[in-house]
Amino acid sequence: MPTPEYIQDLRRDIGHKELLLPAVTAVVLRRVGEDAAPLADPEVLLVRRADNGDWSATSGILEPGESPATAAVREVAEETGVSARPVRVASVADHGLVVYPNGDRCRFTDICFEMEYVSGAPRVADDESTQVGWFSTSELPEPLTRQHRQSIAAALDAGAPTAFDP
Known part of the structure; x- marks a missing residue:
């Protein structure tokens, strides 16, 4: 999904000024193979971004009134066609200021889910x-x-408490 309409509306009012936005990263893991046997190395579902060619876990911005877990499930389905369920919050982080080619400035508070x-x-x-x-x-x-390597590492640490940015 492109930039949500409510953010486009905000941008018309505030221009390129920095926005603080809630976001999710969904690290979808497959720990068992099709034969139901545990995999030696878990597999992670990744997407190759159209805007910059980087590989990443599925991520996106929350819609108004949407819970983070619901957003994670939605983003995975929208971007990959896969159904996944949240297991736990793996990390919470601010990955720094992002400046887009058009000059828009954003800072995301990212809630990463092990899925x-x-x-x-x-x-x-x-x-x-x-x-x-x-x-x-x-x-x-x-x-x-x-950022995505850190998110994957946090999700792989099954059962660990949530990791937080220092």
Whole structure:
């Protein structure tokens, strides 16, 4: 999904000034194979972004009134066609100021979820990505940002308490 309409409305009023926005990252993990046997290395669902070519976990902005867990499920379905369920909050972080090519400035408070794969074959389901696929967590593709590597690591630490930015 492109920039939500409510943010476009805000931008008409405030221009390129910095916005603080709630966001989610959904790290969808597959820990068992199709034969129901545990995988030696869990697999993570990644998308290749259309805007910059980077690989990333599924992420997006919350809609007004939407809970973070609901947003994570929605973003995964919208971007990959996969159904996943939230397991836990893996991390909460501010990854710094983002300045877009058009001059818009945003800072995202990111809630990262460890997500469990439920069903569906991964596919490019919107115009935000050019590729979607499963990757062994021991062989992640490049380019993959530090932010998404940290999110994947936090999600892989099953059962650990939520990690917070210092």
